[in-house]
Amino acid sequence: MSDRLSVCIVAYHNYDDIENAIRTMEKYTSSNISKKVYVVDNGNTPDVEKENKEFVHFLKNYPDVIYVDAKKNLGFGGGHNKVLQYLDSEYHCIMNPDILFFEDAFKSILRYMDDNKQVGMVIPNIVDEQNHRQLVYRKELTVFDMFIRMFAKNLFPKRIASHTLQDMDYSKPFQVPFGQGSFLVIRTELFKQINGFDDRFFMYLEDADLCKRVNEVSKLMYYPGASVIHKWEQGSHKNRQLFKYHVQSMKYYFNKWGWKWK
Structure with a gap:
């Protein structure tokens, strides 16, 4: 029988973060939501052998968590794509290791997606540890906006505010051109239909x-x-x-989608 939800977290030596993420997810997520959580390890190298063994032992506390050793560093998108063949769920969550739960986020997200069939993917309200909303909602990328972000953050505050959609009403749902990939919930069928991430991006902009x-x-x-x-x-x-990875990804992204300068 299919699960209601699958979750994937890609690890790279950040075992403590993932333990905290899983603890809070298991604490706040309703047991009525059947789920499988995949942890894809991109960094199981000899120098973290002790930490890896302790981490795998920790994961055994949670029957719905599955550890996958990628054997090498597949990158962010490649790591998430590693589980694509195993997914048998209605919804799938792409989740960063440094996410923490303080409420049952999945319950309300899945209900919203159930009620809105035209919605293929959701990004929720993502906040920092002081409960300030993060600037993870953006317009489509341009070369100029990427340059500002990387080299001139303090020189173009109005442009940054526009690019990060700071003028939107965050009390209501709205369509997002680009939501940062720290926490996204997508219909599994759609994720498979578009073949997951383009893993030619090793890291960034995937x-x-x-x-x-x-x-x-x-x-x-x-x-x-x-x-x-x-x-x-x-x-x-x-x-x-x-x-260097960021610059390489920028080049590949704009070669793929066109060099939109402004």
Whole structure:
């Protein structure tokens, strides 16, 4: 029998975060929602052998959690696609390791999607640990907006506010061109129909690409009736290798969708 929900979290040495994510998800999610939670490990390397064993032992506390060793680093999209063949659910959640629950977010999201068949994917109210809404709702990407975000954040506040949809009424649902991929709930049938993520993005902008493809055939909607916490460590701004991945993804994204400058 199909599950109501599947969830996928991609791990890369961040076992403590995922343990906290799973603890809070299991605490607040109704037992009436049948689910499977896949943890795809992109980073089971010899230097974390001890931590990995402790983590796998922890996961055994939860019968609905399935550990998948990817054997290598598949990237964000590739890691999520690893479970595509196993999914037998009505809805699927793409979830970052640094998500925390403080309410039954899934219950209200699934009810909203049940009632709105034209909605293919949902991004809820995503807040930080001080309950401030994060700027994860955006217009379609342009080269100019990516440049501002990476190099000139303080110089174009009005442009940033426009790009991150700060003038929207967040008390009501609205369609989102690009929702950051830390927490997205998609109809599993749709996720399979569009073949999951384009895993030619190793890391970064695979979520923008996914949202664009969803909006071509359905709707990605912001839904205010559910909230989750996202700790959100923006690694590419601090790490040279991650920055390189970000630039490579930008080049691939704009080659794929066209170089929209402004």
